[in-house]
Amino acid sequence: MESLQVSRFISCRSSSFSSTTKLAPSFRPVTQVGVGSLWRKPNKNGCLVIRSSTFVSDGGSGGAAGGSGSSQDGSFAVEDDQKKTNKHINNKINKNNIKNGNVNQKNGRVLGAERDDSGSVIGFQLLPHLGDNEVSESQGDVATQEDVSSYEVEKTEDTEGESKAQTRVTHSIVFVTSEAAPYSKTGGLGDVCGSLPIALAAHGHRVMVVSPRYQNGTTADQKFANAKDLGHCIKVYCFGGEQEVSFFHEYREGVDWVFVDHPAYHRPGNPYGDSNGAFGDNQVWFGIELGFTLLSYAACEAPLVLPLGGFTYGEKCLFLVNDWHASLVPVLLASKYRPYGVYKEARSILVIHNLSHQGVEPAATFKHLGLPSQWYGALGWVFPTWARTHALDTGEAVNLLKGAVVTSDRILTVSKGYSWEITTPEGGYGLHELLTSRKSVLDGITNGIDVAEWNPSTDEHIAVPYSADDLSGKVECKMALQKELGLPVRPDCPLIGFVGRLDYQKGIDLIQAATPEIMEEDVQFVMLGSGDPQYESWMRVAEVTYRDKFRGWVGFNVPISHRITAGCDILLMPSRFEPCGLNQLYAMRYGTIPVVHATGGLRDTVENFNPYAEGGSGTGTGWTFSPLIKDSMLAALRNATKTYREYKTSWEGLMKRCMEKDYTWENAATQYEQVFEWAFIDRPYVS
Numbered sequence: 210m211e212s213l214q215v216s217r218f219i220s221c222r223s224s225s226f227s228s229t230t231k232l233a234p235s236f237r238p239v240t241q242v243g244v245g246s247l248w249r250k251p252n253k254n255g256c257l258v259i260r261s262s263t264f265v266s267d268g269g270s271g272g273a274a275g276g277s278g279s280s281q282d283g284s285f286a287v288e289d290d291q292k293k294t295n296k297h298i299n300n301k302i303n304k305n306n307i308k309n310g311n312v313n314q315k316n317g318r319v320l321g322a323e324r325d326d327s328g329s330v331i332g333f334q335l336l337p338h339l340g341d342n343e344v345s346e347s348q349g350d351v352a353t354q355e356d357v358s359s360y361e362v363e364k365t366e367d368t369e370g371e372s373k374a375q376t377r378v379t380h381s382i383v384f385v386t387s388e389a390a391p392y393s394k395t396g397g398l399g400d401v402c403g404s405l406p407i408a409l410a411a412h413g414h415r416v417m418v419v420s421p422r423y424q425n426g427t428t429a430d431q432k433f434a435n436a437k438d439l440g441h442c443i444k445v446y447c448f449g450g451e452q453e454v455s456f457f458h459e460y461r462e463g464v465d466w467v468f469v470d471h472p473a474y475h476r477p478g479n480p481y482g483d484s485n486g487a488f489g490d491n492q493v494w495f496g497i498e499l500g501f502t503l504l505s506y507a508a509c510e511a512p513l514v515l516p517l518g519g520f521t522y523g524e525k526c527l528f529l530v531n532d533w534h535a536s537l538v539p540v541l542l543a544s545k546y547r548p549y550g551v552y553k554e555a556r557s558i559l560v561i562h563n564l565s566h567q568g569v570e571p572a573a574t575f576k577h578l579g580l581p582s583q584w585y586g587a588l589g590w591v592f593p594t595w596a597r598t599h600a601l602d603t604g605e606a607v608n609l610l611k612g613a614v615v616t617s618d619r620i621l622t623v624s625k626g627y628s629w630e631i632t633t634p635e636g637g638y639g640l641h642e643l644l645t646s647r648k649s650v651l652d653g654i655t656n657g658i659d660v661a662e663w664n665p666s667t668d669e670h671i672a673v674p675y676s677a678d679d680l681s682g683k684v685e686c687k688m689a690l691q692k693e694l695g696l697p698v699r700p701d702c703p704l705i706g707f708v709g710r711l712d713y714q715k716g717i718d719l720i721q722a723a724t725p726e727i728m729e730e731d732v733q734f735v736m737l738g739s740g741d742p743q744y745e746s747w748m749r750v751a752e753v754t755y756r757d758k759f760r761g762w763v764g765f766n767v768p769i770s771h772r773i774t775a776g777c778d779i780l781l782m783p784s785r786f787e788p789c790g791l792n793q794l795y796a797m798r799y800g801t802i803p804v805v806h807a808t809g810g811l812r813d814t815v816e817n818f819n820p821y822a823e824g825g826s827g828t829g830t831g832w833t834f835s836p837l838i839k840d841s842m843l844a845a846l847r848n849a850t851k852t853y854r855e856y857k858t859s860w861e862g863l864m865k866r867c868m869e870k871d872y873t874w875e876n877a878a879t880q881y882e883q884v885f886e887w888a889f890i891d892r893p894y895v896s
């Protein structure tokens with residue numbers, strides 16, 4: 210089971226549930242979430258009551274899922290309150306329509322909300338009917354966004370130069386992720402969840418990102434300094450007890466960054482492990498399952514209970530569920546919300562950044578997740594016989610990612626190539642048949658990059674700025690890097706780089722095997738990475754062995770990653786599989802030529818160099834090699850270094866073509882929007 214990076218032997222705790230729904234007496238509002246957790250709002254007595262009367266209890270454990278029979282308790286109060294709220298909003302909109310001369314509201318459309326500087330909604334834009342240019346404005350009370358349809362008017366010019374209004378549907382989007390740059394990035398997932406939300410917000414969507422508030426006692430804690438405690442708690446019943454979770458919030462670049470706070474996120478190390486390795490593997494620390502279970506629960510409640518900028522996101526939202534850490538979200542929607550009339554119109558999209566991590570736990574973990582027992586099948590997973598530890602091992606497990614595969618409305622991967630690979634036995638890590646069964650809702654969208662952060666003409670981390678029009682600064686960046694790393698300063702010597710996690714996925718073993726032969730050439734090689742201690746040690750040894758040619762920087766260092774990207778001539782990525790890959794995109798933007806294994810997103814984004822095309826001026830942006838063996842990698846590297854040395858004009862053409870590629874998030878965000886539309890056209894997959 211080396212390739213399937215799952216842990217199988219995590220200790221479990223007992224669970225108890227409660228459907229207590231009373232508002233805590235303290236100032237901090239506390240919402241309790243257990244079996245039967247539903248959207249609720251205070252009734253006249255200040256109690257939080259839930260819609261289905263069956264679920265209202267006065268505390269204690271054992272609240273069971275039941276039918277939706279009526280009673281004389283608070284459930285009707287909620288419905289009444291809800292109707293009143295809607296009526297109030299409708300009245301408000303009508304009044305403003307009349308005030309603004311738009312009396313024909315019946316045929317009208319409510320457009321996007323208007324916000325003040327802090328992000329609070331201060332009014333809604335109304336359009337009398339689709340295609341009409343007239344837009345009136347209203348000042349409304351705060352409300353949930355679902356109370357209004359979300360449309361935006363864009364003024365565009367048609368071919369005759371006349372301006373005309375177009376409508377664009379906007380959504381309330383909730384990203385759920387274990388990491389987001391700049392707060393908690395450890396890899397590409399953090400990059401994507403730090404940038405895509407901003408790009409979507411710029412398109413007019415209301416966007417929230419829910420991720421943990423990690424505190425590990427280092428200066429990294431400061432990254433959360435601007436996030437303020439919202440003073441709102443929820444209680445979740447899982448892992449054998451009542452877990453109190455609170456929320457912090459920062460509004461930045463048009464996005465609501467919501468951080469879930471709980472002691473499970475307060476410990477040394479990164480989100481997935483400490484110096485002893487990944488938490489799941491060392492069997493010592495169990496907080497990772499608890500932490501990510503709470504993340505999903507909190508993310509489901511956040512749109513309902515957090516009045517961000519004055520009003521909640523409401524039920525009609527779109528959850529973007531990133532990887533296994535957030536995979537309980539669609540399961541919770543299907544098992545604990547929709548059966549009771551909540552989130553009926555919400556949709557969820559599973560975004561797979563890396564299928565090799567699935568969140569697989571012993572079957573006994575299921576009872577700690579707080580899910581109704583009949584939902585075991587959604588998560589249940591059986592290891593193939595060869596992967597079992599002994600003759601009596603039944604191989605039974607729960608697989609969180611599988612839960613999302615079978616309950617989310619759509620599935621996305623981060624490149625088209627990878628979306629196909631995961632439906633094959635080689636790339637599907639045991640889920641290929643399930644993924645194939647959902648092929649009609651499976652798409653791939655290539656990641657974008659943050660072109661502001663990764664811009665060689667403005668990058669503050671590099672020695673000298675440069676651009677495709679003036680490449681002179683690049684060689685100075687190279688010399689500065691050689692100097693900084695204590696390598697001989699040789700501007701003409703090909704400098705090869707690697708940046709990334711030191712992981713089986715990234716083909717470090719191949720680099721290790723090929724290094725003696727690479728070092729026979731007149732080249733220099735720089736590696737930056739952290740991860741598997743075995744590879745970290747090897748890098749240290751290689752640095753000593755090849756003192757004038759090799760540098761291995763062990764650690765996670767963003768400024769150095771920029772300097773390597775700018776200073777190297779060639780970036781090596783022999784990834785075993787690569788869902789998208791960001792470093793080759795950064796490299797291309799910096800005129801650093803990628804040499805990559807032809808897999809997944811690498812094959813989609815790097816075009817093999819053809820010196821004879823276009824009448825000899827050449828096409829392509831790098832070298833792709835296959836199969837993944839040492840000799841084919843070495844051959845590709847030799848082609849690259851030979852071109853660098855002997856065909857300067859071709860090399861410059863390669864650099865310029867790379868630098869002119871468009872990998873902005875703008876492009877990707879537009880494709881995401883198309884998938885959002887498809888998600889809302891279909892009925893919820895599990896309703």
Ligand SMILES: Nc1ncnc2c1ncn2[C@@H]1O[C@H](COP(=O)(O)OP(=O)(O)O[C@H]2O[C@H](CO)[C@@H](O)[C@H](O)[C@H]2O)[C@@H](O)[C@H]1O
Pocket residue numbers: 395396397398400401562563623656708709710737738739764765766767770787788789790791792810
């Ligand atoms: N030691 C170090 N110091 C500084 N920076 C470092 C670093 N190690 C890695 N990084 C940075 O972390 C990011 C890694 O991104 P990748 O896309 O290459 O890989 P990752 O496998 O983490 O992501 C997964 O998710 C992403 C996003 O979808 C997919 O592109 C990818 O294929 C998939 O495996 C880059 O920004 C890189 O510069």
